Amino acid sequence: MTRTAAIIGGGVIGGGWAARFALNGWRVQVFDPDPQAQRKIGEVMDNAARSLPGLTDVALPPRGQIVFCDTIADAVADARWIQESVPERLEIKHDTFARIQAACDSDAVIGSSTSGFKPSQLQEGAARPGQIMVAHPFNPVYLLPLVELVAVGADPALVETAKGILTSLGMYPLHLKKEIDAHVADRFLEAVWREALWLVKDGIATTEEIDNAIRYGFGIRWAQMGLFETYRVAGGEAGMKHFMAQFGPALKWPWTKLMDVPEFDDDLVDLIAGQSDAQSGAHSIRALERIRDDNLVTMMRGLKAQNWGAGALINTHEAALRAGTVHGARAADLPADRLVETAHRTVPLDWTDYNGHMTESRYLQAFADATDRFMEIIGCDAAYIATGGSYFTAETHIRHLDEVHAGAVITIRTRVILGAGKKMHLFHEMYESDRLLATGEHFLLHVSLETRKPSPPAPQIEAALERFAEGHAALPLPQGVGRAIGAPR
Structure with a gap:
C-alpha cells in the first residue's frame, strides 16, 4: 500500500522533507505557489538521491513519486503526514492550517517545520488543535536525523503515530514534553551565533577562524558525544561532579556576551558577508551542499561502524529495512x-x-x-x-x-x-x-x-x-x- 505525505511549502526545508519521504518509498504531494518550486525541489532531490541511499548497507525501498499540486486540498488528499514549511509568520501559518484541516483526514499528522513558534501558538483557532504539532528538522533534512517533536496539546495517539513514522524514515524524534520558544537545539545555535557576532564585530576573529575553531575542535566531539557526555569525559575519573566543581565558577567570569546582542546594522552585515564571501565564495551554493553532504555521509558512516550516535540510528533503520525481506x-x-x-x-x-x-x-x-x-x-x-x-x-x-x-x-x-x-x-x-x-x-x-x-x-x-x-x-x-x-x- 502506497503511503502518502503532503509537503506544504517547498523551500530548502520543505524540499528536504520531500526528498526524505520519497527516498523512503512514500508518494509525496507538494503544494507551493512559487513557479520555481519544481526546479528547486528537483535540485534538492538530486543531492539527496546521491547521498541518503548510501548511508545504509541495504537498499532503501523503491523511490516514491513526487507530484506537484495546484491547491492545498489536492496536496493533502489521502496524506498520512502533512508537513507545513511556509514562512515564519504566524498569520500565514494559521491560514495554512485552516486550509489544510478543511481538506485533510482527521487522523493525519500535521507537523510544522517552525524553528521558533510553540505548538500552543500554532494551534490557536484551529478546527482540530490536537492534530497540529511542531516537527522541527535540521538541514539537510534528508540526511540529518534529528526532529524536535513538540506536541504539547496534541492528541497522544497522533503523537505516537508521528514518532513511528519519523523512526521509519531513519529519523530521531526528540519528544519534548514542555514547549519553549525556539525549542532546544536552536537555543544552543542562537547562543553560539550571538557570541560569534560579537567576536567578528570586535575584530577578535574572522568568520573563517570561528568556523575553524568549531570544525577542528569541539564540533567533532559534539557530533558523537553531545555536550554533557563530552564534559563528563573532561571530568576524568572523578566524573561530572568534578567537572562541575572545577569549571562551574567560570560561569561567573565576565567572558561572555551571550545575553547581549550586537547592533545588527549594515556595517556588521557587510563585514560578515564580505568575510564569508572571501572564505567560501569560490563555491556555488549547490557545490557547497554537495561538499557538505559528502562529508556528512562519510562521518555518519564512520559512526555507523562504531554503532554510536547518528550511526546507531542508521543501524537501527537498516535492521528495520531488512526485516520482512529476503535480507x-x-x-x-x-x-x-x-x-x-x-x-x-x-x-x-x-x-x-x-x-x-x-x-x-x-x-x-x-x-x-x-x-x-x-x-x-x-x-x-x-x-x-x-x-x-x-x-x-x-x-x-x-x-x-x-x-x-x-x-x-x-x-x-x-x-x-x-x-x-x-x-x-x-x-x-x-x-x-x-x-x-x-x-x-x-x-x-x-x-x-x-x-x-x-x-x-x-x-x-x-x-x-x-x-x-x-x-x-x-x-x-x-x-x-x-x-x-x-x-x-
Whole structure:
C-alpha cells in the first residue's frame, strides 16, 4: 500500500522533507505557489538521491513519486503526514492550517517545520488543535536525523503515530514534553551565533577562524558525544561532579556576551558577508551542499561502524529495512537450489576513488559483507560466534569486470562451491541490474576462537551449509571459478 505525505511549502526545508519521504518509498504531494518550486525541489532531490541511499548497507525501498499540486486540498488528499514549511509568520501559518484541516483526514499528522513558534501558538483557532504539532528538522533534512517533536496539546495517539513514522524514515524524534520558544537545539545555535557576532564585530576573529575553531575542535566531539557526555569525559575519573566543581565558577567570569546582542546594522552585515564571501565564495551554493553532504555521509558512516550516535540510528533503520525481506531470512526460509541474495545496497559516496568509480578495497568490503550475511543465514551469527566458533577467510580472489559508481544499486548473489566439514568455499557475483560487475571467490575455515585453530562447526551450521552446497552443485558452474590471476592462455 502506497503511503502518502503532503509537503506544504517547498523551500530548502520543505524540499528536504520531500526528498526524505520519497527516498523512503512514500508518494509525496507538494503544494507551493512559487513557479520555481519544481526546479528547486528537483535540485534538492538530486543531492539527496546521491547521498541518503548510501548511508545504509541495504537498499532503501523503491523511490516514491513526487507530484506537484495546484491547491492545498489536492496536496493533502489521502496524506498520512502533512508537513507545513511556509514562512515564519504566524498569520500565514494559521491560514495554512485552516486550509489544510478543511481538506485533510482527521487522523493525519500535521507537523510544522517552525524553528521558533510553540505548538500552543500554532494551534490557536484551529478546527482540530490536537492534530497540529511542531516537527522541527535540521538541514539537510534528508540526511540529518534529528526532529524536535513538540506536541504539547496534541492528541497522544497522533503523537505516537508521528514518532513511528519519523523512526521509519531513519529519523530521531526528540519528544519534548514542555514547549519553549525556539525549542532546544536552536537555543544552543542562537547562543553560539550571538557570541560569534560579537567576536567578528570586535575584530577578535574572522568568520573563517570561528568556523575553524568549531570544525577542528569541539564540533567533532559534539557530533558523537553531545555536550554533557563530552564534559563528563573532561571530568576524568572523578566524573561530572568534578567537572562541575572545577569549571562551574567560570560561569561567573565576565567572558561572555551571550545575553547581549550586537547592533545588527549594515556595517556588521557587510563585514560578515564580505568575510564569508572571501572564505567560501569560490563555491556555488549547490557545490557547497554537495561538499557538505559528502562529508556528512562519510562521518555518519564512520559512526555507523562504531554503532554510536547518528550511526546507531542508521543501524537501527537498516535492521528495520531488512526485516520482512529476503535480507532478514535464515537458511530454512530459502530454497537450497537457488543462489542466495546476500546484499542489495547502494554504493555510498565515500566508496569511490580518483577515477570516479568504486575503489578496489570496497569490492572486498562488499564481498566480505556478503560473506558475513551468508554466515548469518546458516546460523553463524553473533550469538553463535559468542559461543566460541567462527569462520576465518584463508584465501580471496576478486575479478573486476565492469565499472560501478556512487549511487548505483548493487546486488550480490552467493553460491556454495564447497561446504563440508571445516571448509566453506563461496563464489559471489556482483550485479547492477543484469550487468555483472565483479566476482569474489573466498575460501574459509571454521575455527575455534579459543585455540585460533581449525575446528568442526556445530552440527546445525554444518547441516545448513551442506544443504546449500548440495543444492548449488546442480547449478551450472560460473565462469571464473578457480581462475588464476592473469589473462587466460
